[in-house]
């Protein structure tokens with residue numbers, strides 16, 4: 001059990017399970033994009049760890065870029081996704097893979113959809129380490145999902161509770 005701010009969290013997903021999920025996504029990305037010179041677009045802050053681990057396993061040429069979006073306060077979404085750091089690279093006619101730590105309600109993804117449509121990319125897909133199907137309310141298909149998880153608030157491996165917990169190497173869920 002760990003404590004972050006006022007809340008307690010219990011172990012939920014082990015390092016081995018995370019490793020296996022990363023390897024699965026990496027092998028799918030290698031199969032689909034190896035000769036495509038894609039752009040990996042990481043969504044900060046949460047995706048920094050997954051981006052590093054999955055992109056290291058990519059075996060073709062690729063480019064890496066980041067945007068910074070935010071919408072969570074405490075353990076819930078505000079519903080308003082703010083762009084805190086926008087694109088700094090031309091993505092016109094490029095194949096883009098959005099790298100997320102988690103897709104939850106899909107609000108963040110919807111905002112990125114808008115950004116990428118304006119850029120005129122060739123196509124884009126999402127690769128996320130964690131996916132909460134019960135919480136997801138949008139149409140866009142989540143093609144690459146490492147692990148589907150129930151609708152619980154989690155921390156660790158990039159994910160935070162009010163700034164804490166991103167450095168944890170396994171994932172914890174909020175104690176009920």
Ligand SMILES: O=P(O)(O)OC[C@H]1O[C@H](OP(=O)(O)OP(=O)(O)O)[C@H](O)[C@@H]1O
Pocket residue numbers: 043044045046047069070071072077100101102103104105106107108109160
């Ligand atoms: O599908 P959604 O409900 O939009 O949730 C997913 C988003 O929420 C988290 O970001 P957050 O807004 O907490 O910012 P952070 O990455 O800086 O922690 C996470 O990193 C995803 O980007």
Ligand code: HPA
Pocket residue numbers: 072102104152153154155159160161
């Ligand atoms: O379960 C979560 N934990 C931390 N941050 C998040 N952002 C969306 N869902 C989550």
